[in-house]
Amino acid sequence: MSCSPFDLKEYFLRELSQTDAARVEGHLKSCPSCREExxxxxxxxxxxxxxxEEEIPQRIAFVSDQVFEPSPLGRWWGAFWGSSARLGFAAAxxxxxxxxxxxxxxPAPAPAVNLRVPTRSAxxxxxxxxxxxxxRRIQQAAAVEATKAVALAESAHLAEIRQxxxxxxxxxxxxxxxxxxxxxxxxxxxxxxxxxNGYSFPKSDAAGESK
Amino acid sequence: xxxxxxxxxxxxxQAARGGVEAFNLLVSRWxxxxxxxxxxxxxxxxxxxxxxxxxxxKAYQNLRKLENSERFAPWLYRIAHNEAYSxxxxxxxxxxxxxxxxxxxxxxxxxxxxxxxxxxxSLSVTAALNRLSPEQREAVTLKIYQGFKFEEMAEILGxxxxxxxxxxxxxxxxxxxxxxxIGRGVS
Numbered sequence: 001m002s003c004s005p006f007d008l009k010e011y012f013l014r015e016l017s018q019t020d021a022a023r024v025e026g027h028l029k030s031c032p033s034c035r036e037e038x039x040x041x042x043x044x045x046x047x048x049x050x051x052x053e054e055e056i057p058q059r060i061a062f063v064s065d066q067v068f069e070p071s072p073l074g075r076w077w078g079a080f081w082g083s084s085a086r087l088g089f090a091a092a093x094x095x096x097x098x099x100x101x102x103x104x105x106x107p108a109p110a111p112a113v114n115l116r117v118p119t120r121s122a123x124x125x126x127x128x129x130x131x132x133x134x135x136r137r138i139q140q141a142a143a144v145e146a147t148k149a150v151a152l153a154e155s156a157h158l159a160e161i162r163q164x165x166x167x168x169x170x171x172x173x174x175x176x177x178x179x180x181x182x183x184x185x186x187x188x189x190x191x192x193x194x195x196x197n198g199y200s201f202p203k204s205d206a207a208g209e210s211k
Numbered sequence: 212x213x214x215x216x217x218x219x220x221x222x223x224x225q226a227a228r229g230g231v232e233a234f235n236l237l238v239s240r241w242x243x244x245x246x247x248x249x250x251x252x253x254x255x256x257x258x259x260x261x262x263x264x265x266x267x268x269k270a271y272q273n274l275r276k277l278e279n280s281e282r283f284a285p286w287l288y289r290i291a292h293n294e295a296y297s298x299x300x301x302x303x304x305x306x307x308x309x310x311x312x313x314x315x316x317x318x319x320x321x322x323x324x325x326x327x328x329x330x331x332x333s334l335s336v337t338a339a340l341n342r343l344s345p346e347q348r349e350a351v352t353l354k355i356y357q358g359f360k361f362e363e364m365a366e367i368l369g370x371x372x373x374x375x376x377x378x379x380x381x382x383x384x385x386x387x388x389x390x391x392x393i394g395r396g397v398s
Contacts, residue, residue, distance in 0.1 A: 009379075009380050013354060013379070015361060040387050040391040041387060041391075043391045043392075044383065044386050044387045044390045044391050045355060047332065047335070047336055047386075047390035047391070047393050048340075048351070048386065048390065049355070049356075050333065050336055051333060051336050051337065053243060053244075053356070054246070054247055054256075056242050056246040056260065056263065057256060058260060059239070059242070060242050060263060060267055061235050062231050062238070062267075062268075063231070075228070075229055079227070082273075082275035082276040085278075
């Protein structure tokens with residue numbers, strides 16, 4: 001059990017920061033048990049390091065072979081697919097291009113139309129108007145229709161009166177023409193009689209003049 | 212004229228452009244470490260060597276996919292881990308890695324019949340390592356022998372950091388119980 005402010009193994013494995021390592025070192029100076037534990041760890045490391053690294057029995061080396069070497073284009077292509085930054089840039093460029101093409105080729109949007117649903121509005125009206133309102137509206141509509149009918153009848157009656165007046169004027173004109181013709185015929189007959197029988201003064205007129 | 216050490220990042224960039232010589236230089240820097248990591252996993256030199264070659268071939272083929280050259284080491288060890296476990300699965304498709312019987316100290320890594328350290332100590336360490344589970348042994352190999360951080364180990368092993376810590380700590384407890392008395396003689 002360690003009483004060190006930090007894990008002694010972490011200090012031993014050189015995973016602590018310099019500040020923390022200095023604190024552990026200060027603690028080790030004053031704590032015999034932690035110092036003993038640290039000694040055991042260092043002895044273990046010394047024993048482990050007694051196993052030396054071996055030399056590799058055969059050196060590894062690669063030989064350049066033009067047959068298997070990728071072409072400059074192949075290297076560029078490989079490097080392109082191997083680099084996420086380049087791939088990301090290419091993807092962003094393609095996306096931007098697609099957005100621009102879409103913006104230039106898309107048809108203009110249709111003007112906004114305020115669509116109404118008649119049935120729904122009728123339902124809403126029916127729901128909101130009371131019976132009195134409906135009666136009043138019916139009466140108003142009936143009055144309008146009656147006014148229209150009266151106006152229509154008046155105009156028809158006026159046209160009839162005008163027709164009668166025109167007919168009367170025509171009859172009056174024909175009558176005056178007929179009277180004039182009659183008068184003309186009577187005078188003509190009188191003249192013919194005078195021409196045939198001579199002029200004779202009316203008796204009443206002669207007696208009156210004699211008197 | 213300015214002299215500058217050729218870093219792994221420079222070699223990776225050149226190798227990614229098809230520079231075989233740059234990749235060979237990269238291989239020469241890492242082959243011993245990868246080989247010894249695979250040797251700890253497989254306990255067999257031939258398998259370790261074959262796997263090391265496969266690992267570097269696969270690394271060369273996929274080097275262009277490595278975006279951050281600073282992550283080359285975990286990336287390379289991830290390939291090595293996958294190759295080794297792929298071989299285990301091919302050889303024992305019906306059993307999981309946990310079912311593999313631990314090898315005895317005598318069947319462990321023999322350093323060619325010669326010993327640069329006392330034979331007894333080598334055998335004891337090998338036996339202690341072999342008593343660990345394959346996951347614990349790999350975790351100790353990556354941490355103690357290869358010097359990776361917990362985050363890098365999580366990347367290599369494909370598991371959470373908490374799992375990596377748990378494996379390393381439990382392995383350390385077991386190894387400490389067996390090796391601390393022996394290590395006192397070494398130090």
